Amino acid sequence: MIHAQDITAVILAGGRGTRMGGRDKGLVPLAGKPMIAHVIHRLQPQLGQLLINANRNISRYRDFGYPVIRDDLEGFQGPLAGLLAGLKAIQTSWMLCVPCDVPNLPGDLVKRLSLALDEQKGEMAVVHDGARLQPAFALIPVGLGEDLEAYLETGERKLRQWCASHRLALADYSDAPEHFHNINNREELYKLLHSGKS
Secondary structure, three states: OOOHHHEEEEEEEOOOOHHHOOOOHHHOEEOOEEHHHHHHHHHOOOOOOEEEEEOOOHHHHHOOOOOEEOOOOOOOOOHHHHHHHHHHHOOOOEEEEEEOOOOOOOOOHHHHHHHHHHHHOOOEEEEEOOOOEEEEEEEEEHHHHHHHHHHHHOOOOOHHHHHHOOOEEEEEOOOOHHHHOOOOOHHHHHHHHOOOOO
């Protein structure tokens, strides 16, 4: 079983926010706090080590009290660029990645991913919500950094495809898929604000 002290969380906040009208999704207000603050609040009890991957508004992200890392690749090249930056920056053996736009993150994410990895002997562990794979929620060994870099050098940018090229352990969240509903646009933000769940 992987211990929490061997894992660093990297919150992916480096996207363009295109479907949110170009707004920086991690900083979009939700229930009086930036969306990323909700993610941090959910992660803090699970892991002591945390980084934020961002490509703009760097000083605002630093205000949350954690190191901020940029993508090495220029031009907002997607979540895999953020994963690679995280794998290069962390000092632990394992990286937990989560997106910045999932404010209802489960409190047992680290535990379930670690358990799945241990029981299923995978190379990495990824969430499955009962209907589909959720590859942006993954526990990845630092040793896969070179493999990811080689994948990106081919021009590919698909997170799901890269994950599928490895032996995956699946953390089953079919009992609680609502934890992985992300906020992609203004409509989804409005629904969450008026659902009573925020």
